[in-house]
Amino acid sequence: MKQTSHRFSQNVTRALAEPTLKLALDRTTTLLRSRRARVIADFPQYAQARETAQKIKDHTLDNLGHYLRQFEQNAIASGAQVHWAATPAEARKIVTDICTAEGAKTATRVKSMLGEEIGIGEALAEAGVERIETDLAEHIIQLAGDPPSHIVMPAMHKTHEQVAELFADKHAQPSATQDVPALVESARRELRPKFLNADISISGANFLIADTGSFITVTNEGNAELTTTPPRTHIVTVGIEKMVPSLKHAAVFLRLLSRAAIGTEITQYTTFYNGPKRAGDRDGPERVHIVLVDNHRSDMLSDFLRPMLRCIRCGACMNHCPVYSAVGGHAYGAVYPGPMGSVLTPAMTGLKGSKDLPNACTLNGRCKEVCPVNIPLPDMLRSLRARQFDAGMASPRTAWSLRLWAMLATRPALYRLATGAANIGLRVLARGRGKISAVPLAGGWTRTRDLPQPEAGTFMQQYKKKRH
Amino acid sequence: MSRDAILAKIDRVNGKGDPSGIAELAAALIAEPDGFRATFPDRPTYERFVAKATSDTVTATVEPLSGLSALPAAIAAYLTENGLAQHIALQPRDSLTALDWTGFETAASARMDEPVAVTFADAGIAETGSLVFQSAPDAPVLLNFLPLHHLVVIRKDTILPHMEDAFERFGTLASDQQRSLNIITGTSGTADIEARNVRGAHGPRYMHIYIYCIDS
Numbered sequence: 215m216k217q218t219s220h221r222f223s224q225n226v227t228r229a230l231a232e233p234t235l236k237l238a239l240d241r242t243t244t245l246l247r248s249r250r251a252r253v254i255a256d257f258p259q260y261a262q263a264r265e266t267a268q269k270i271k272d273h274t275l276d277n278l279g280h281y282l283r284q285f286e287q288n289a290i291a292s293g294a295q296v297h298w299a300a301t302p303a304e305a306r307k308i309v310t311d312i313c314t315a316e317g318a319k320t321a322t323r324v325k326s327m328l329g330e331e332i333g334i335g336e337a338l339a340e341a342g343v344e345r346i347e348t349d350l351a352e353h354i355i356q357l358a359g360d361p362p363s364h365i366v367m368p369a370m371h372k373t374h375e376q377v378a379e380l381f382a383d384k385h386a387q388p389s390a391t392q393d394v395p396a397l398v399e400s401a402r403r404e405l406r407p408k409f410l411n412a413d414i415s416i417s418g419a420n421f422l423i424a425d426t427g428s429f430i431t432v433t434n435e436g437n438a439e440l441t442t443t444p445p446r447t448h449i450v451t452v453g454i455e456k457m458v459p460s461l462k463h464a465a466v467f468l469r470l471l472s473r474a475a476i477g478t479e480i481t482q483y484t485t486f487y488n489g490p491k492r493a494g495d496r497d498g499p500e501r502v503h504i505v506l507v508d509n510h511r512s513d514m515l516s517d518f519l520r521p522m523l524r525c526i527r528c529g530a531c532m533n534h535c536p537v538y539s540a541v542g543g544h545a546y547g548a549v550y551p552g553p554m555g556s557v558l559t560p561a562m563t564g565l566k567g568s569k570d571l572p573n574a575c576t577l578n579g580r581c582k583e584v585c586p587v588n589i590p591l592p593d594m595l596r597s598l599r600a601r602q603f604d605a606g607m608a609s610p611r612t613a614w615s616l617r618l619w620a621m622l623a624t625r626p627a628l629y630r631l632a633t634g635a636a637n638i639g640l641r642v643l644a645r646g647r648g649k650i651s652a653v654p655l656a657g658g659w660t661r662t663r664d665l666p667q668p669e670a671g672t673f674m675q676q677y678k679k680k681r682h
Numbered sequence: 683m684s685r686d687a688i689l690a691k692i693d694r695v696n697g698k699g700d701p702s703g704i705a706e707l708a709a710a711l712i713a714e715p716d717g718f719r720a721t722f723p724d725r726p727t728y729e730r731f732v733a734k735a736t737s738d739t740v741t742a743t744v745e746p747l748s749g750l751s752a753l754p755a756a757i758a759a760y761l762t763e764n765g766l767a768q769h770i771a772l773q774p775r776d777s778l779t780a781l782d783w784t785g786f787e788t789a790a791s792a793r794m795d796e797p798v799a800v801t802f803a804d805a806g807i808a809e810t811g812s813l814v815f816q817s818a819p820d821a822p823v824l825l826n827f828l829p830l831h832h833l834v835v836i837r838k839d840t841i842l843p844h845m846e847d848a849f850e851r852f853g854t855l856a857s858d859q860q861r862s863l864n865i866i867t868g869t870s871g872t873a874d875i876e877a878r879n880v881r882g883a884h885g886p887r888y889m890h891i892y893i894y895c896i897d898s
Contacts, residue, residue: 238876245877263718269711277704279692288856298685350883351874367874374875398872398880405884406794426856436870436885439827439862454688459708461849466718468845476877478739479720480810482867483885488859494819496774496791498861508688516695 215330215361218547219559222570225545235542238373246533249477250584257473267470268588270463271524274424275515281424281457282506288427292489294502299332305451305507306337309416312449312503313341318413322441324431325349326418327365327527328453328507330549331562334416346408348437350401357384363543365550366475366529371542405437415442415499419452420526421467425460428488429504432471432481439485448490448499455511455523461486467526470586474528510562518597519561524587525554531581531591537574546571553581553591560598569607572598633672640668715846720809722843727808728893731841734811735891740868741881742811747894753835754781756892757800760833764888771799771829775820778802778835792828799829803891805848806841812867813891814848816860823862832869832886838895 218225229235254260274281286296299305313321321343323329338345347356351369355362357380362368369377378392385404389396417438419429429450431438442448458464472481491498514523532538532552543551548559548568556571572595581591602608603616622629643650644667652660659665669676693699712718722730735742747756761768768785771792772778778800779788792799802821803813813834817823826832842848845865852858870885881887 242877257720259716259718259720266711266718270708273707273711276696277699279689279696280699280701280704282689282692291856292859298683298688300684300688304684348884349874350872354874367877369874372875374878377875394875394878395880397875398883402882402884409884410794426854426859428859434871434873435883436827437883439823439864440884443823443827459705461854462712462715462846463708465715465845465849466712469719476873480812480865480867482869482871484812484865484867486859486863486865488856488861490861492817492819492861495817495861496819496822497824498817506688508684508691512688512691512695515692 215333215549217549217559217563217567219563219568219571220547220566222545222547222568222574225547226541226574229541229545234373234376235371236540238371238376239539239542241373242367242370243533243539246476250474250530250533251477253473253477253479257479260473263466263470264586264588267466267586268524270458270466271587274457274459275455275520275523278454278457278515281459282454284424285422285427285457286506288425289429289489289504290427292427294427294489294504297503297505299505299507300509302332302507302509305332305505305509306334306340308503308505309334309337309449309451310341312447313338313343313414316414316447318343318447320344320346320408320412321414321416322346322348322409322412322445323352323415324417324433324438324441325352325368326451327549328418328451329416330362331453331509332451332507334451338416343414346405346412348405348409348435348441349433350398350435350437353401353405354380357381361544362549363551364529364532365527365552365554371544409437409440410444412441412445414447414449415445416449416451417442419450419456419504420471421464422452422457423459423461423464423486424457426486426488428461428486430464430468430484430486432468432484434476434482436483439483442487442499443497446499447501447503448487449503449505450487451505451507453511454506454508455525471526471528474526474530474584474586514561519557519594521589522554522557522561522594524589525558526587527554528586530584530586534580534584536576536578536580546574553595554589557591557594557598565598565602565605565607569602572596572602630672630674634675637668637670637672640665641670715844719844722808727841727843728838730843731806731808731811732893734808735868737811740811742868742889742891744891744893747835747892750777750835750894751781752894753778753800753892754783754786757833758785760831760890761798764831766797766831769798770833771796771825773799773801773821773825775802791822792825794828796829798831798833799825800833800835801825803834803836804840805851806836807843807845807848807865808841809844810867812845812865814852815864815866816852817862817864818860823864826864826866827870827885829886830882831888831890833890833892835892835894838893841893
């Protein structure tokens, strides 16, 4: 997709003005939040599971070179071919070369964010391969020509009324009614023959298992297995950070992933794949290609973004983010939206084109609280802001205000004098009405709401008075 | 070559390290699994499995069988009850094909719009009400995904408490793995339109599980 993060503020203005977007976001995020809360409350071992998951990921990252080599060796032994791509362009080239060598005309695809990240759609178009998205949400946005707006539910921005209109227009045999089950049935009819007749299947992987060479997909629709079983070739594109040491380590994450993502104990379909079909097998691909993608992950390993490599792409951070819930995923203008995206996008595409993203955050901390691997997202967003400031990327007004603030904050006497004066000033502005409707230099804030009148005296003044 | 460049970069950050001892460190992290998984000390494994499999979230139905030989009659009753023809896609496993299927039309593979398939689960997982299927020449994968009604047979003593127990059963080494291991928990569902749950998205809409004991 074309990145538009540099136009974040225009994107937001447009998103807020869209009449159905807020409705679609509210319907979905509200349900996802309550389902998650319920399933976590029913899991007394959650805190320890989360801590264990964090430790496993940290351990794996500490020994990533070892585990990648071990994985490669075992995957090759299972009959798979392993490719390495440092950049999205390299990954795309590997995919198009395989498609060309296979003479492929059609490819069914299982949704994966890594696929979006490297631009798998463009790669297939370039190779002249028709791409058929099989995840229901991806199918919806493919028909609509939209980019994904959420990492787990890419069609979150669509209401069911909009989906009904789209299917009526694009499906061969659309359902007669507009209710959600009828829409799902319509997609089932449309996609069923396509699963069985594709030349190539493309998926991502939720986890890589070092000591067996396996890779895992999790879905609720069962589209991964329907996609990857019939075609003669299966291509897997996956980020190198998806590694875990063993099957039993993966079990820890499988318990957390769907609880965090959609509020269920486990996804309906969890599949472990090991190479192509074996002698005598009646189905399965003849060739399996695994493309291991770096794309700045090894850079992140060496700096303050390292904990971000623990991310298992559950989407809980965006479901709980007040900014995401108001503006939706498209406003971020990048493959990964929401809090995790605001950390990943600058890491993968540079600070400059995404400078609003780390600032589109209230630092309320809910993203970290609901993160199943305890990624300190607010701290990272704050660090990114600091880096922007150090790189001279802050606007002159922000830079000037921060310098003034630093000057005051490091001089206690001056600070007390200034806050005391501000306290008096604000009380004068309130004119005894308990609220202030306009403050100089803070028009953006007071244009849509009042500022409450402060108590008499600064915190320090009140504290001193009460102590005596 | 990108492989060597990526690995060299990682080694530069992490240090090349000594591979001995890594396995022990990794094992220590999961030495006490009951601390991080749902446990059910007061409930037999079988009861937990049935309760989970038939829960609102998994939506399967369960039927005990007196023995494997009772399966054809039970399936005939299911088909009649659901107004389905006496046609089944039957997994080509000897223990199933050896049963008396008189009165049925059977096929070893599933058609595009297969109404019913009958498959054998290699294990059950009580923690989540899941079924485990290992691919094999007599266990094609698509039979578990194409039908609208997925009828599953499982031997009671292969229902295990946790996912980790299933891994132990099938082997945790690279050389132990079949092409695919499917852990299936209920039916195909989607929440992609307004997060509303709908069943029968691409795969089965109904799952019915027959549980039998080996000694009967």
